[in-house]
Amino acid sequence: MPHTLTISQLTDKLAQGELSSREATQSCLDRIAAVDGQLNAFISHDPEDALAQADAADAALASGKSKPLLGVPIAMKDVIAVNGHPLNCASKILGDFNSPYDATVTEKLREAGAVIFGRVNMDEFAMGSSTENSAFGPARNPWNPDCIPGGSSGGSAVAVAADECIASLASDTGGSIRQPAALCGCVGLKPTYGRVSRYGLVAFASSLDQVGPLTKDVRDAATMLGVIAGEDKRDSTNVPEPVPDYIAALTGDVKGLKIGLPKEYQVEGLDPEVKAATEAAVAKLEKQGAEVKEISLPHTQYAIATYYIIATAEASTNLARFEGVRYGARVDGASPEEMNRATRGAGFGEEVKRRIILGTYVLSSGYYDAYYLRAQKVRTLIRQDFLNAFKEVDLIASPTTPTPAFKIGEKANDPLQMYLSDIFTISCNVAGLCGISIPCGFSVSGLPLGLQLLGKPFGEPDLLRAAHAYEQATEWHTKRPKIG
């Protein structure tokens, strides 16, 4: 069952010659054929192209080549450009768009030998927390197909948790990697803002977006980050910080590591099972030698309002380019403006319209200072909260989500309630930190729960070290849903 393997297990077997990349890739393709009709993780995939890449990887392996992802099938969120492959951002507005170039992260995966296949489902333009806002239909949680898988990278989390791929690459603007990872029981890593190039990632909110992996364990997340991190002259927000050896950080030892618990995170609506699982996880880390202390993040209650002003403002300008002229679908009109209006009215889904309108509003003349500028100032206060906390602790622990996965349709008509479910993940992007979600238990109803750890800017080694040490001491990450 090669599709159930982790990256490290698969690369070992490939190196030993016990398995070929073709067999591993075919195994993922067979798994997709068996379960994806039910789960809808993939928008599209090209089996022939995947197998051709696998054969090339097998030839490289036969000639003695060794690369970190050589022959490993990796599924791409439908927001990252892969030359010659479709790119839809799970929206109707891109029509039959086909990427004319590779994203930098795609190039880096290729250089590392990965088999890059499939376009995985997501909330349209990465806007949402449930993958219900996809023009290609909702993805479903493999632990209970009546439940959402989280979002926006729901397809990535489903594909990884249901073993339809070995790992997936996605994006996180306010929790879009960590939240679905938590709700589907896999590992999701959001690197520090500036750590990974966004060239070739379709922009949602440029001051918040970051690319990162969803994987079956922490070691795989470290491997993926090592491949995709680093400077890129084509992304001016990329920070020229040296890339450390993330695998070397996985020592299994957390002695002396200081972990903070924000007292403001005891929020209304926090599910008792989630709370208990997080407390048990932190107690485990303490038993392993970490020091745990309470900290304060006084502006926590303002994070969601700040985020939804800044993110929608940036989205409204970034998505102005979808106007029916240079790419994508067009609905005709008598004048250019009418054509723009008709194209955008027909092409965008409702959540995207809502956010563009909100973003346009907060940037418009007369409201800019009251909303956008004020939100940027509160952003400073939120960031200072974290930088102050990180003078006392190395990491911050919390639940990833306030509840386990909810039912499909449950919050679909109440966008504000949906936004409020992002409370624990959003500040990480607002403050420019790194964060990871790892499995830490199950609800009584059998749904996965996630522990979130947040680290200092460029503090990924400590983050991965603690996540890995916890994972070594538990078996949550080895559990798999029964599907089909």
Place this chain on the structure above:
Amino acid sequence: MREDLQHAVKLARIELSAEEEERLGSQLGDILKYVDKLNELDVEGVEPTAHAVPLTNVLREDEPRESLSHEAAMRNAPKTSNGLFIVPKIVE
């Protein structure tokens, strides 16, 4: 939908059905009421944060390099002619 929101819809160039306008209008009203929370804070003298990394004026050498070919740049356009994008008539 409130008049100020209608103005934003016009600026955003998004055609809405009557039903969408009513639903989005009420949802956006709720969201704006929620974000008013930020007015509780005194932000006098606080510098705004545009993004979270301390980078300014990132420059590179102005050297010619390969870019997308004309054909590749045009290939996803909904309407083209002679290597140009076609739009509805702008001037009568």
